[in-house]
Amino acid sequence: MLAPRPWRTDRTADGMGDSVSDGVVTGDDTGRGDVPSDEAAAESLARELAVEQAHVDRVHAELRKAGERARLVEIEGMSRGRTDRTGDIRDEEVSGLFARDALVFRAGQRRHDLERQHEGLVFGRLDMEDSHGREVRYVGRLGVRDDDYEPLVIDWRAPAASPFYRATPVDPQSVLRRRVLRSRGETVIGAEDDLMVADAPDDLVVLGEGALMAALGRSRSAHMRDIVATIQADQDEAIRAPARGVTEITGGPGTGKTVVALHRAAYLLYSDRRRFEGGGVLVVGPSAAYTAYIERVLPSLGEDSVALRALGDVVDACTAGRLDPPSAAAVKGSLRIRRVLARAARDTIPGAPDTLRAMVSGRAVRLERRRLDRVRSQVLRRHHRNSSQDAMVLALAADAWTQARRPEDRDVDREEFIATFVDHRDVEAFMHAWWRPVDPREVLLWLADARRARRCSRGVLTEAEADVLAASLQATLDTGTWSVADVALVDDLDARLGEVKEMPVERGFFEIEELDELEAQRSLRVGVPERNAPAHSALTPTRHLTHGDARDVLLRGHVGRPSEYAHVLVDEAQDVFPMQWRMLARRGRWASWTVVGDLAQASWEDLDEAEKAREEAFGSAPRRAFHMATNYRNAKEVFAYAEKVVREHVPDADIPAAVRETGVDPVDVTVPADSLDATVRTHVAELADEVDGSIAIIAPARWAASMADLVAAAEDIAPGLGARLVLVDPLSSKGLEYDATVVLDPDEIVAESPGGVRVLYVVLTRAAHRMHVLRPED
Known part of the structure; x- marks a missing residue:
């Protein structure tokens, strides 16, 4: 997610440049430095942090004043349009009401933005020098000015902030020193510097070992951190690329593609707010686990006008997280299924x-x-x-x-x-x-009848494939849950059938209570809590629901016209089925696109068919491509193991260069199957001692139940482990990262996954620091 800084001046006290001691570098007029004592270094660090703290305090003081001003504007807005008259209102009163609503809305939005900016509001500083003299610029999540309208903080997306990301020793852009500030709440707790000149001025103190490596070494949490403070020049170029057309960001695991794409979405909203906030931005990821992982990135950057959807949540009234077996996914994802759906859409009830x-x-x-x-x-x-x-x-x-x-x-x-x-x-x-009139979901469920599925599939699918299709839809009926692949089929049928127009029906109290009870039963029956359904999906059943009827649960709500967006961002694009590309295309007919992916991690086997569907979705829009070539996530030892596995089966895989070393190789052991649980506990306990952050057990379906019990008892393994240990299935691990992983039964992962070794490659690149691979032996 971050790019390397090969130009760091972390030179030792050998007389060749700046000297380093306890994270403090000082320059002199000869280019040499004297090594300060530990006490002097600590004092120097404390002085620098005190200076930064004073500025941050001033910024937060101005922020509170701005919040108060926004509150007063809200009060003023509410006072507009008031009248003591009754009866018909005059035109000028209508104008007053409009002005009131506009003032209240904008002031409330501004106050909301200001109130949430506490963690890392100011994250960067630039010390610059040109022919006009020395200048200091602070960079942060949003712009803040003082009472004289002088900038205290420059918004990271503004052109004036671009040297923070683009300056290098080769092209310093007038930057002497770039400083990254780390804060907890409103308190500055650390700083890391990059020096952009060969000889530091006498009064310039350089702190730390570099922002990049410090960021790489931190533990992973449950939510992806935005890395706006440490975005590098090549990544910044992709972020600020022109909005029009299709921007493709490629690269292997750990290269920061996702974070760059999310920051690009924030930048587009900033640079052309009228277009992108008015038209909307859709961000699509592979799973609910993924969207939960990244959901805080854009809001933390000051943008909450983005629709964040997993592929199973793109269609209103369909929320899906269940994955089909590979054979069913292959049938449902292929464009061949469109002929089957066309026949079903014309069939009788x-x-x-x-x-x-x-x-x-x-x-x-x-x-x-x-x-x-x-x-x-x-x-x-x-x-x-x-x-x-x-x-x-x-x-x-x-x-x-x-x-x-x-x-x-x-x-x-x-x-x-x-x-x-x-x-x-x-x-x-x-x-x-x-x-x-029929609901598209209803028509899809007709194909759970094997005879109808064979009739509609004649000449398109083999009889075995038709039976697989029918069995998968029967599983949908049995569980009362849609699969992720089902959602794109519903969308295709919706386009074929046309919208069902129904008069609104007033619900009675007893019926509303019945819906609540049904929802509770659904959660119990499926075995998982209801996930984050799209906020705009309506709970308006088209007919009377009965308890325990899974079909009624599946037909809950109303599939309306698809929303169209000004910009569509697709992450893990290599896993998008051809039918899913058509679903996304309906929402991006007039949109610009950002597409992120790596073919070596693809779980869809027919890449040519997917490419054809993707190109049809983009139309004739111009294309531009950016390639990320450095792996910042995985330690070299972890990635070398993963590279060896994928090279045997995908020799042309896009392999990035890892930049960190831990000196610890992955553990790969074969264990008896009957002692697997005890062995996993031992390895998890060992990893809990070695890393401070998150640990994931990545296990195929065969071992899911026993591993779920182990995770539930995590506190028995080590105190505090319950908040750090998670269980995830191989496909849902896409886009996620952990400090350490226990990869269970890699052969079974290959066997059960639609992408085979490509999915195993994904699993083997989730660990930042430590990885243990356990192979059960019967």
Whole structure:
């Protein structure tokens, strides 16, 4: 996530440049330095931190004043538009109400932004020198000015802050020293410096061992840290690239692609707020675990106008976290399934009558399956199914007239017959059973019937594939949960069927209580708490729900028109199925894109098909690419192990260069399966002593239950371990990182994963410092 600083002047006291002692470097006019004593170094460090603390205190004081000003503006706004008159309001009063709402909204938004800026508000300082003299600039999460409108902090996205990220000793951009400040709350607790000139001025003190390596050594927490303070020049170039078109960010594991992309989203919102805040930014990740991991990055940068979605949450009223077996995922993800869905969308409702019988204007009408199918085919050439009811009944009426008319019936008027047919109660009842509007989720569930799935798949899927499709959708019905791959199919069907327009129904108290009980039952039945559903999904069932009915749970809510966004960011793009690319394309027809990925980590096997679907989603928009070549996450020893594994199967894998060494090789042992639990406990306890941060057990489904019990008893292994130890499945580990990992049964991970060795490669690159690989032996 950070780039190396090969130009660091951490030179020893050998007479060749600056001297270093206890994190303090001092320069002199000869380019040599005297090594200060430990006491002198500590005093120098304390003085520098005191200077920075004084500035940070001043900034927070101004921040509180700004918050008070925003509060007063809110009060003023609320006072506008008030009137003692009753009855009709005047035009000027309408204008007052509008001004009031605008003032209150903007002031409230500003006050909210100010109140949350405490942790690391000021994170950087630039000491600059040019022909006009010396200048100090402080860089932070948002801009702050004093009463004279002089800048105390420059917003990191502003052009004036760009030297903080782009300056190098080769191109210093007038920067003498770049300092990264570390804070806890409003207290400065440390500083790290990078020197940009060969000879430091006499009065310039250089602290620490460099911001980059200090950041690399810190422990991982449950939430990804934003690294705005230590973004490097090549990454900053990608962040500030033009908004238009498609920006692709590639690189191997640990190269910081995700953080660069998220900071790019924040930068775009800052640089063209009208466009991107008004049109919206959609950030899509592979899983709910991933989105929970990164959800604090953008808000911590001052941007909360971003829709953050896992692939299973992109469609309203569908929240999915369950993964299909590889065979089912391969069928559902391929573009071939579109022909199957097209046939299903045109099919009749299960159990619908296959004959229409009615007595119309004294004539017996009987339309059997063949005639009904012909009329249905004709109407669907020109209409979406859910908007075809009027056209369908008129077409049936015309066909009924052709059947019922006799040559001698010259006195029977065609228009009168058709009008009578359309309003006939028997026809209305038939239409409700045979051709009512249908929910796209309902149509997908029809394919849980193996016979229907085979019929709709004939000539497209093999019979075995059709059975796999039906079995996977039956599993959806059995569990009451959608799979992640199901969601893209629902989206495709929604586009084919058209929107279901329904009148709002007022819910009764007893029905609302029933919905609450049903939701509680769903959580218990699935075995996991309800995840973060999209905030805009509505709980408006289309029909009466009954307890214990998983089908009703699946059809909860309403699938509305997809939202379209001004910018779409797709992370772990190598794992997006072709059908999922089509789903994303519907939300980004007029959008610019940021796409992040690494083909060596792909879990989708047919990369050519995925590439075709992706290019169709982007259209003719211009492309630009940025490549990240340095692995900042993994220690060299950990990454060397992972590289050896992937090279055997993916010889052209994009392998970045790791920049840290720990001197500790990964542990790789074979253990008896019957003593696996005890062995895992021993290894977890060992890692708990070696690292201070997070530890993950990454285990395939075969061992999930026993490992869940072990994690639940983490406090018995080591005090405080409960907050640090997690269990994660291989696919959900994508995009995540930990201080240490226990990788369980790598052969089984390969066997159960759709990407095989590529997924194992992902698993082996999650650890920053330590990794233990355990191989059960039966």
